Amino acid sequence: MTEAGTDGPSIVFHGATMQLGERTLWHDVNMSIREGEFIAVLGPNASGKTTLMRVLLGLSQLTGGDVHVLGRPPRRGSPLIGYVPQRRTLDPDLPVRGRDLVTMGMEGLHWGFWPGSKADRRVIDEAIKQVEASHYADRPIGRMSGGEQQRLLLAQALVGGPRLLLLDEPLANLDLRNQEAITQLIARVARAGNLTVLLVTHDINPMLPVMDRVIYIARGDMVIGLPDEIITSETLSVLYGAPVQVIRDNQGRYLCSGTIQ
Amino acid sequence: MPAFSWNILADIAEQLQYPFMAHAYAAGIIVAIVAGIVGYFVVLRSLSFAAHALSHVGFAGATGAVVIGVSPVFGLLVFTVGAAVGMGLLGKRLHGRDVAIGIVLAWTLGLGVLFLSLYSGYATEAYALLFGQILGISLRDVYITLVAAAVTLAIVAALYRPLLFASVDAEVAEARGVPVQFLSVAFMVVLALAVSEAVQVVGILLIFALLVTPAAITEHVTARPAKAIGLAIVLALAFTLVGLFISFYVPYPVSFFITTLAFATYLGVRLYDWLARRGRLFHRPAQ
Secondary structure (H helix, E strand, C coil): CCCCCCCCEEEEEEEEEEEECCEEEEEEEEEEEECCCEEEEECCCCCCHHHHHHHHHCCCCCCEEEEEECCECCCCCCCCEEEECCCCCCCCCCCCEHHHHHHHHHHCCCCCCCCCCHHHHHHHHHHHHHCCCCCCCCCEHHHCCHHHHHHHHHHHHHCCCCCEEEEECCCCCCCHHHHHHHHHHHHHHHHHHCCEEEEECCCCHHHCCCCCEEEEEECEEEEEECHHHHCCHHHHHHHHCCCCEEEECCCCCEEEECCCC | CCCCCCCHHHHHHHHHCCHHHHHHHHHHHHHHHHHHHHHHHHHHCCCHHHHHHHHHHHHHHHHHHHHCCCCHHHHHHHHHHHHHHHHHHHHHHHCCCHHHHHHHHHHHHHHHHHHHHHCCCCHHHHHHHHHCCHHHCCHHHHHHHHHHHHHHHHHHHHHHHHHHHHHHCHHHHHHCCCCHHHHHHHHHHHHHHHHHHHHHHHCHHHHHHHHCHHHHHHHCCCCCHHHHHHHHHHHHHHHHHHHHHHHHHCCCCHHHHHHHHHHHHHHHHHHHHHHHHHHCCCCCCCC
């Protein structure tokens, strides 16, 4: 487990332990994530990736140890965190436009019904432009493709001016071309705002060009490091307690054989 | 009976001469506005069945109230709000439990029938409760409805933005600190109030026409929330007022006209949609 440098860490775990019922998701984790880092979070299903997101969002509590997000304990509803949860299929008849979805990210936190100011509308337009969705933002969200919806959900997360972006499997159910496009978009947006990104994914390969480090969660253990350090036959075999072979193809992509992924 | 003339304004003026018509128009307008707004969220949150269930529960409450000598509206309100809170708290556990809910509300309807039989000379009350009795509304009822509607609308206005967020994207809303659970229960209470008000106009069995159909129609027309709500209100008003107007000359129940107008409009919009999609007969402008 590597410790990061001293320049204003974005997330710090101290002896963090998470237990859900009988299972220990992770145990005595010490790690630190720098501001602006792009971290991919990997691991098999039900290993605790989504729980990690929930802990950072303040929706779940660690059973042991502590975690600090941007210098403070996690707080529900912190405006400093943008969250894009796992995609669900939206009802095609949903009477809401893409633009409205983005607007909610800003307006939905306030009581009352009065529409926002011109300045607010500019921020929303900016966010939509940033995700390159200006030409279809006014269409009903239910009738958009997966990639289009994903961009608008990203805009919704950006509209609050976050410093940390949490994305749970944003590339699921997207075709290869869209996966690349969305990955590049997230990286661009993160660089522009110096945002820290934690992105849960099943497949590391689309992330390789843009990410800094990898968090790998499996069987009660969470490790962080460079992909070369973590995604190796040795490390993964130890993590899974079973023989895992990792091969790199001639493009640098990782292929795993064994009981996982 | 006065005859229909093509001078609509004169006709309306003539109808308003009769207090029962004036009350009916007043109550109709108030209820239609509430139904339009609340109906939008009912459709958005997929609560049409819950709305239906609440009206059945209300029936048992209303009839039970009369049996113990209390005002039926009071019984209606108590039962619907109680059931609403219960449903709101059960929340996600109700998902896909249509069968269980259906069984419970079939029983509440049976309860209502029992209460009816316990109180003789009740036939007209029952009819009014089941099918609406807008032509029998007193001035006092209009005032009560006005107050209830004002309260309902005030609550919706206060909850509007977070409610919209929680209805469209509950997970993100929760992560951003929106009190999703509280809003669920609060909206169910709003729904109970709206159902209780609408029952006066169209009765328990025909709630759908006012609460669900207008919003269901607007779903096919626009995707902008503000526009959708506005249109739902306009439609609910149109169905109610035109239905009332017609019933003055044609002696059939008002609720029949209201539901027929609603249904016809819904059919028309669906047909238009289908034609536009099939033959591209019309160029559909971007919304």
